[in-house]
Amino acid sequence: MSEHHHKETFVTKYIFSQDHKMISKQFLITGMIMGVIGVFMSMLFRLQLAWPEKSFSIIEAFLGPHQTDGVMNPDMYLALVTIHGTIMVFFVLTAGLSGTFSNLLIPLQIGARDMASGFLNMISYWLFFISSVVMVISLFVEAGPASAGWTIYPPLSALPQAIPGSGAGMTLWLVSMAIFIASSLIGSLNYIVTILNLRTKGMKMTRLPLTMWAFFITAIIGVVSFPVLLSAALLLIFDRSFGTSFYLSDIFISGEVLHYQGGSPVLFEHLFWFLGHPEVYIVLLPALGITSEIISTHSRKPIFGYRAMVGSIMAIAFLSTIVWGHHMFISGMNPFLGSVFTFTTLLIAIPSAVKAFNYITTLWKGNLQLNPAMLFSIGLVSTFVTGGLTGLVLGDSALDINIHDTYFVVAHFHLVMGVSAIFGMYAGIYHWFPKMYGRMMNKSMGYWHFWVTMISAYGVFFPMHFIGLAGLPRRYYTNTAFPMFDDVADTNVVITIFALIGGAAQLIFLANFFISIYRGKKATQNPWNSNTIEWTTPVEHLHGNWPGKIPEVHRWAYDYSKKVDPEDDDSDYLHGQDWVSQTTPLLEGEESS
Amino acid sequence: MLALFYIFIGVAIGVSFWQITRIMNFRSVIATDKDNNFQGKMFLGFLAFLYAMMIYCLIWMNVIMLPESASIEGEHDDTLFDISFWLIGIAQFIVQFLIFYFTFKYRGKKENKAKFFADSHKLELIWTVAPAVVLVVLIGYGLWQWNNIMYVAEDEDPLVIEVYAQQFRWDARYAGDDNTLGLGNVNFIKGVNTMGVDMGDEFSQDDKQVTELHLPKGRKVLFKFRSQDVLHSAYMPHFRAQMNCVPGMVTQFAFTPKYTTEEMRQNKEVVAKVDGINKIRKENGAEESYEFDYVLLCNKICGASHYNMQMKIVVETEEEFNDWLAKQPTLAETIK
Numbered sequence: 001m002s003e004h005h006h007k008e009t010f011v012t013k014y015i016f017s018q019d020h021k022m023i024s025k026q027f028l029i030t031g032m033i034m035g036v037i038g039v040f041m042s043m044l045f046r047l048q049l050a051w052p053e054k055s056f057s058i059i060e061a062f063l064g065p066h067q068t069d070g071v072m073n074p075d076m077y078l079a080l081v082t083i084h085g086t087i088m089v090f091f092v093l094t095a096g097l098s099g100t101f102s103n104l105l106i107p108l109q110i111g112a113r114d115m116a117s118g119f120l121n122m123i124s125y126w127l128f129f130i131s132s133v134v135m136v137i138s139l140f141v142e143a144g145p146a147s148a149g150w151t152i153y154p155p156l157s158a159l160p161q162a163i164p165g166s167g168a169g170m171t172l173w174l175v176s177m178a179i180f181i182a183s184s185l186i187g188s189l190n191y192i193v194t195i196l197n198l199r200t201k202g203m204k205m206t207r208l209p210l211t212m213w214a215f216f217i218t219a220i221i222g223v224v225s226f227p228v229l230l231s232a233a234l235l236l237i238f239d240r241s242f243g244t245s246f247y248l249s250d251i252f253i254s255g256e257v258l259h260y261q262g263g264s265p266v267l268f269e270h271l272f273w274f275l276g277h278p279e280v281y282i283v284l285l286p287a288l289g290i291t292s293e294i295i296s297t298h299s300r301k302p303i304f305g306y307r308a309m310v311g312s313i314m315a316i317a318f319l320s321t322i323v324w325g326h327h328m329f330i331s332g333m334n335p336f337l338g339s340v341f342t343f344t345t346l347l348i349a350i351p352s353a354v355k356a357f358n359y360i361t362t363l364w365k366g367n368l369q370l371n372p373a374m375l376f377s378i379g380l381v382s383t384f385v386t387g388g389l390t391g392l393v394l395g396d397s398a399l400d401i402n403i404h405d406t407y408f409v410v411a412h413f414h415l416v417m418g419v420s421a422i423f424g425m426y427a428g429i430y431h432w433f434p435k436m437y438g439r440m441m442n443k444s445m446g447y448w449h450f451w452v453t454m455i456s457a458y459g460v461f462f463p464m465h466f467i468g469l470a471g472l473p474r475r476y477y478t479n480t481a482f483p484m485f486d487d488v489a490d491t492n493v494v495i496t497i498f499a500l501i502g503g504a505a506q507l508i509f510l511a512n513f514f515i516s517i518y519r520g521k522k523a524t525q526n527p528w529n530s531n532t533i534e535w536t537t538p539v540e541h542l543h544g545n546w547p548g549k550i551p552e553v554h555r556w557a558y559d560y561s562k563k564v565d566p567e568d569d570d571s572d573y574l575h576g577q578d579w580v581s582q583t584t585p586l587l588e589g590e591e592s593s
Numbered sequence: 594m595l596a597l598f599y600i601f602i603g604v605a606i607g608v609s610f611w612q613i614t615r616i617m618n619f620r621s622v623i624a625t626d627k628d629n630n631f632q633g634k635m636f637l638g639f640l641a642f643l644y645a646m647m648i649y650c651l652i653w654m655n656v657i658m659l660p661e662s663a664s665i666e667g668e669h670d671d672t673l674f675d676i677s678f679w680l681i682g683i684a685q686f687i688v689q690f691l692i693f694y695f696t697f698k699y700r701g702k703k704e705n706k707a708k709f710f711a712d713s714h715k716l717e718l719i720w721t722v723a724p725a726v727v728l729v730v731l732i733g734y735g736l737w738q739w740n741n742i743m744y745v746a747e748d749e750d751p752l753v754i755e756v757y758a759q760q761f762r763w764d765a766r767y768a769g770d771d772n773t774l775g776l777g778n779v780n781f782i783k784g785v786n787t788m789g790v791d792m793g794d795e796f797s798q799d800d801k802q803v804t805e806l807h808l809p810k811g812r813k814v815l816f817k818f819r820s821q822d823v824l825h826s827a828y829m830p831h832f833r834a835q836m837n838c839v840p841g842m843v844t845q846f847a848f849t850p851k852y853t854t855e856e857m858r859q860n861k862e863v864v865a866k867v868d869g870i871n872k873i874r875k876e877n878g879a880e881e882s883y884e885f886d887y888v889l890l891c892n893k894i895c896g897a898s899h900y901n902m903q904m905k906i907v908v909e910t911e912e913e914f915n916d917w918l919a920k921q922p923t924l925a926e927t928i929k
Contacts, residue, residue, distance in 0.1 A: 057595065058599065060595060061595035061596040061598070061599050062596050062599070064596075073897075074897040074898065074899075074900065075896075075897040078894065078896075078897070078899070148894065149894045153824050153893075153894075154823075155822065155823045155824070155840055156823040156824065156894065156895060156896065159822075159823070162760065162822060162823050162895075162896055163896045163897060248840070248841070249840060249841030249842075250778060250779045250821075250840055250841040251779065251821065251822055251840050251841075252759075252779035252782050252789065252821045252822060253760070253821070253822040253823075257779050257780055257782070262841075263841065264839070264841060264842065265824055265839055265840065265841075266839060266842075299699075299707060300701070300707040301707040301708065301709070301710065302709065302710070302711040303711075304710065304711065304712070304713075305711075305712055305713075305717050306711065306712070307712075308717050330826065330835050330836050330837055331837050331839070332818075332836065332837050332839045332842060332844035335739065335740070335743035335744065338739060338743070339736050339739060339740070342732065342735055342736060342739065343732055343736070346728050346731060346732050346735075347728070349724050349728060350721060350724050350725055350728070353720055353721075353723075353724040354717065354720055354721055356688065357716075357720040358717075359692075360688070360691050360692055360695060361710070361713075361716065363692070363695040363696060363699060364695050364699065364708075364710075365699060365707065365708035365710065366695075366699045366701075366707045366708070367699065367701045367702070367705045367706060367707040368629065368633070368696060368699050368700050368701045369623075369624050369629065369701045370624050370628060370629045370632035370633060370696075370700060370701065371623060371624045371628075374624075375632065378636070378692060378693075378696055381692055382643075382689060382692050382693070385684075385685065385688050385689065385692070386685060386689070389681040389684055389685055390681065392677055392680070392681055392728075392731060393674065393677050393678070393681070396673065396677065396731060396732075396735035397735065397736075397739045398669070398670055398673060398735050398736075398738040398739040398741075398742060399670060399673060399674055399677065399735065401670070401742070401833060401834065401835050402659075402667075402670060402830060402833040402834075402835065404826075404835055404892070405826065405828075405892045405893065406892070440622035440623070441622065442621065442622065443621055443622055443623065443624060443628065444621060447628075447632065451635065451639075454639065455639070455642065458642075458643060458646065459646075462646055462647070462650060463646075463650055463654065465650070466650050466654040466657065466658065467657070469658045469659065470657045470658050470659060471659050471828075471830035471831075473828065473890060473891075473892040475894045475899065475900075476899065476900040477897075477899070477900040478900055479900075481900055481901035481903065482888065482890065482903065483870060483874070483883040484870070484883070484885075484888065486870045486873050486874055486877075486883065487656075487657045487866065487869050487870045487873055488657060489873065490873070491654070491657075511607075511610060515611065520622070521620050521622050527622070527623060528623075558711065560707065560709075561706060561707040561708070561709050562709050563706075563709055566709065569706060569708045569709075570706060573706075578706070578707065593711050
């Protein structure tokens, strides 16, 4: 296959490419553009929260008809938080993260020439691209984009009378998401089939790197839960456009009674969160997989408890599909259901704790190479723990009553899935950049990027827990209507300053990224001395990945610092160096791990 | 046009930066021992920063937090919250220490060798069982309290009040002498009958519609929630109470007020919080000073004025409450 070089034109190589490496870059760049939009929006609404009545020329410049003298309008505030959430969760952290690294790494780490279906892979990207374009177009609709929150609960999302964004803006949102789901499903099926069928000789499932396990399980959760969101969206489209009453009943608005009878918004909440909660893990598991790989490689130590890590990924995935009701404790559903969901929800703490402790044990007595990728992975473990612990409070239905939909929740999920997943994504980019572009990223800029981001992430989200405990609801345009919240104003200013600094720090990353593509130091074949087999491919990309035969795999991916005498930590390395590629056959008498 | 101007400036900065980087060194790419050493120490410094921030928030931001529960049912919420917060607080202090201290201690050096340590069932057993044990406590207490709050026994004879939501206001309806609410539906909304009460229902006649919620101290109150347009959420933070208002269905929540508004104003935590707020208001030049009141606010995104959808709650003694209620007209009087 590798000898068979068909002529590639610009279009087949860079645009309608079927090569997984190019598709992964396409996902990454599109995700980054969407990320810039999403983060920029959060900067705008943070300005509004810190200085509610102040005029900003940047708001005047970008919000056009949705602002008055540089102060954004209330419905535009809601639109911004809605689109910020949608873009960050789906377009950046689902497509940008999973799409990029699943595509890049699956064939390379399991030893395949390409994805099972290169064509479907290409379709998956282009559907994602179309859905991104539709989402961006929806920002320019006259009445404003969708503004019912990223959870788009009807009736608010169904009735343009209720909020202007529920007109054409909401229609485009639904269309965009329907296309997005199609893209995600095609991609996920491809990942599953590829991992199951195209592993190279010797790559047993039990020898898969943890990244592969994470992407594999993530794809399965996606296939199980995304179709449910699609049906929820379709029924909402029916209610909005064809007069059905799946979610609507007994509504009096703008002076008239609407015809809807017998539907229930609670049904929508069930359907939405049946995806919505697994979605958290669709976002997070790939980041955890990437981190497992990077922490092990840069600690020069095997990942601690490989089997437990795989087991906990599976346990988290399974539990994630039966906990959605914890978003609905006070939705009006039967309190008995609340009890069940409290129980299943808190169980997730167990596999999560196992993962966190296994990371920490991997660090213990390592020889830590503190490259930017490693810093972001360690940052992930830290924010994952900080954000995860407050889940014990929120998952307890009795406590959730009083902090539901307050800033406590906002702080919790931003740390545990937002910041953590972004950190995982950054770690992945710094680590595999040489594999993607054949060059290295600059480390000094990487260090600056990490530290400013880390400090601002905590600066933004840690104090936010406490304004939530003051009872401050989320999605409030301003807190000035309640004198009881006057004492959170100072904290809001601090949070906004940290947010602006953190947002600006991402420019360091963007600069580093694009400059390194062209001016970075040329990469060597295996710059991090890593065991996984993607580093046995040549630096220059070629269609089919390996020039000759695909290498055979003889061991798991984590034989770092294996010693002659397993009991003596100071004895010589068994293979003369502190890493052993998966392609190296076992020595005579060597025990496989 | 201004947006274009900003974008143009951004591009200009980007291009000049690009030019500057021509002379920059993009050759340093892999961490050396010097980097490991420095970054390891940075992590130790970050640990100090994190601890300082946690302690600052836990101690000095305490004053802005909600005061003790003003409902009897909420007392256990506060206790459960304290237990949970202590547990996760301790876990947070220990685990963050381990992460950052190990990163510092085991920062890489050329001559060092990592320990080959791939598995230990004993350790894994410990950190599977330890959280499980803690969870038994949290889940057990949590579920007990949840049942406590959510199920109202028939023999408790609660005072029934309907809370009615619409964009962007709250109304309340008292069930009157029969303590039974008349039926309601959006089809009955007309003129002064803004809550759509069915006046053909005999239970409706003595109902009373008000715009300010008054509650008697020490009597269980059963709230019935309705919404006429979109989802709203009736959030009464001081009572640890919240329930969504869902168009097309009636939801409910019950609690027993523990302190009157006057008593709550004397509460130590409330006094400290109110003082703090008034100091800030004075600095900002606000004319009126703030006085504590219970409040019901909307906590489910419901439209443009979501941020200002509120209703005042007054808790008073049974006598005061009865006097106040007697003065309110019945629906039979207001709706003809």
